[in-house]
Amino acid sequence: MDVVDKLDILSRDAQYDLSCACSTKNPAEHRKRDKDNAWLYPVTVANGGSGIMLKTLMTNSCSNDCLYCPLRNTADSPRTGIGSDELASFFIDLAAKRHLIGLFLSSGVMGTADRTMDKLTATAEILRKKYRYRGYIHIKIIPGCSKAAIDKTLSLASAVSLNIETPGANRLARLTQSKNFDRDIIEPLKYISEQTAKGSRYAKIHKTSQFIVGASDETDREILSYTWGMYRRLNFHRLYFSAYQGGLGDPAIPGERRHRIVGEPRMQHSQLFAFPEVPSNQDILMREHRLYQSDYLFRCYGFTFDDIDFDQSGNLLFDKDPKQLWADRHPEYYPVSLSKGSKEALLRVPGLGPIFVGRIIKGRSTSIIRTLDDVRLPSHLMMKAKSYICA
Ligand code: SF4
Numbered sequence: 001m002d003v004v005d006k007l008d009i010l011s012r013d014a015q016y017d018l019s020c021a022c023s024t025k026n027p028a029e030h031r032k033r034d035k036d037n038a039w040l041y042p043v044t045v046a047n048g049g050s051g052i053m054l055k056t057l058m059t060n061s062c063s064n065d066c067l068y069c070p071l072r073n074t075a076d077s078p079r080t081g082i083g084s085d086e087l088a089s090f091f092i093d094l095a096a097k098r099h100l101i102g103l104f105l106s107s108g109v110m111g112t113a114d115r116t117m118d119k120l121t122a123t124a125e126i127l128r129k130k131y132r133y134r135g136y137i138h139i140k141i142i143p144g145c146s147k148a149a150i151d152k153t154l155s156l157a158s159a160v161s162l163n164i165e166t167p168g169a170n171r172l173a174r175l176t177q178s179k180n181f182d183r184d185i186i187e188p189l190k191y192i193s194e195q196t197a198k199g200s201r202y203a204k205i206h207k208t209s210q211f212i213v214g215a216s217d218e219t220d221r222e223i224l225s226y227t228w229g230m231y232r233r234l235n236f237h238r239l240y241f242s243a244y245q246g247g248l249g250d251p252a253i254p255g256e257r258r259h260r261i262v263g264e265p266r267m268q269h270s271q272l273f274a275f276p277e278v279p280s281n282q283d284i285l286m287r288e289h290r291l292y293q294s295d296y297l298f299r300c301y302g303f304t305f306d307d308i309d310f311d312q313s314g315n316l317l318f319d320k321d322p323k324q325l326w327a328d329r330h331p332e333y334y335p336v337s338l339s340k341g342s343k344e345a346l347l348r349v350p351g352l353g354p355i356f357v358g359r360i361i362k363g364r365s366t367s368i369i370r371t372l373d374d375v376r377l378p379s380h381l382m383m384k385a386k387s388y389i390c391a
Contacts, residue, residue: 003090006082011039013060013071017106017140017163018210018240043101045136045159045206051101053136054091058082058119062108064178066165068215068244071108084119088126092133102136102158103127113142113184117149124156138206144184147191154195159206162188164230166212167222174216193234208238213291214284215244219314224294228305231298239295243288245281283318290316297323300354301347324350327388335390339369351377351384 034040034052044050059081062071070077091103105123110116120139127133139153141162153160162185166172169181179185189209196202209230211223223241230236294316297303301323309325311317317325327334327350336345338360346357360375369375369391377385 001080003082003086006080007039007056007090009078009080010057010060010082011055014039014055014057014104014106015041016070016242017055017104017161018242040098040100041104045101049101051099053101053104053138054094055104056082056087056106058084058087058105058107058116058123059110060108061110063111064109064176066176066178068175068212084123084126087123088131091127092131095133095135100135102138104138104140106140107142109142109178113145114149116142117145117153121149121152121156124153128156141188141192143179143188145188150188150191150195154192154202154205157205159208160192161208161210162192163210163212164189164226165210166216167218167226171216171218171222175212189230189234189236193236197235206238207234207236208240209236210240210242211291213241213243213288219310220287220291220294220316221310221314223291224308225305227291227295228298238299241288241291241295243284245284286318287316290318290322294322302344323348334388336388337390338372338375339364339391349385349388351381351388356381 034042039054039056040052041055042050043053045053057071059079060071060077061073061079061081062069063073065072065074069075091100094100105120107116107120110119120142124137124139127137136158137156138159138161139157141150141153141160143162164185165179166175166181172179172181172185192207194200196205196207211226213223227239230239294303294308297307298305303323303326307326308316308322309329316322320328327348330348333345333348336349338346343357343361346352346360347354352360356375356377360369363369363375367374371391372382372386372389374391
């Protein structure tokens with residue numbers, strides 16, 4: 001196989017990892033790939049720059065057994081790998097021809113986590129030292145790797161991610177016997193957080209993580225409780241939610257992204273977990289969408305975990321977005337005055353987001369708001385907002 005053939009396979013399998021698209025505003029963007037060069041993905045990175053990124057695995061073989069993952073050791077799919085020199089030189093050649101925003105490097109586990117990290121960091125080291133590449137490199141941190149491997153990664157990367165996968169040890173234990181939630185995931189996440197704390201040498205490194213949604217019978221409440229903790233206690237920048245869509249779709253189709261179960265998990269791992277019924281494609285994507293909306297409320301609207309309402313089973317409602325639900329359950333909070341309301345109060349108004357709230361606050365410093373028409377909201381937003389505001 002030449003490099004292009006290998007990348008066709010390796011990059012297709014890298015599509016399951018969303019956590020490199022550090023600041024992508026529209027989750028649907030995560031699923032797109034370049035139609036001519038399928039290893040290129042559109043992304044918006046932490047500094048606000050957007051463009052295309054080469055996203056690949058070093059190998060799509062894996063010694064681990066995560067049931068939700070198409071790379072797991074029991075899956076029957078074509079396997080390949082690429083060398084560090086080979087990948088670095090291909091990337092540099094490509095970057096000379098096309099404007100690339102950077103490189104996302106991940107890998108299946110090659111025997112041990114540290115051995116895999118050696119391969120990932122060797123590629124980054126060649127790029128940094130031999131080719132003097134100063135651009136964006138996102139490196140995946142493999143669960144269970146040593147502190148020394150994390151230190152080396154931080155010395156080379158612009159961004160790192162380590163996927164939490166599930167909200168809690170019991171949930172993960174249903175999906176894999178290879179990874180210990182506390183030892184292999186939570187401890188490294190805490191270490192990354194400490195090493196990148198404010199004022200530290202690596203404070204500028206962007207940190208992300210990802211949940212697989214719907215594979216371990218977890219609830220949205222559990223996922224968002226961990227999400228909140230990762231923002232508040234571990235200072236992670238972005239969390240991603242990847243809908244488990246077992247058996248649906250075709251991962252060979254550009255733009256498709258599927259976590260697939262190859263074979264019958266009940267037969268392979270009956271001792272672990274009776275797999276939940278796979279929800280319809282639309283249901284799981286709507287669930288993913290509601291999780292992203294809640295996450296956005298945490299990051300950009302000043303909401304806390306306690307502000308999110310769940311149904312009796314601990315899940316977000318499908319038929320109402322979480323901000324609208326909060327507004328409906330807190331009529332005492334409204335109407336919010338456009339001319340006097342604080343930024344925090346305005347952000348609680350359905351239909352108003354950070355951009356329009358910023359414009360209202362800027363506008364009212366120079367002119368008086370006498371009627372709702374004075375703020376010139378687009379009509380669809382005004383329709384949503386008008387019962388919750390006054391001049
Ligand atoms: S360790 Fe990662 S690549 Fe390997 S099976 Fe688990 S999720 Fe997939």
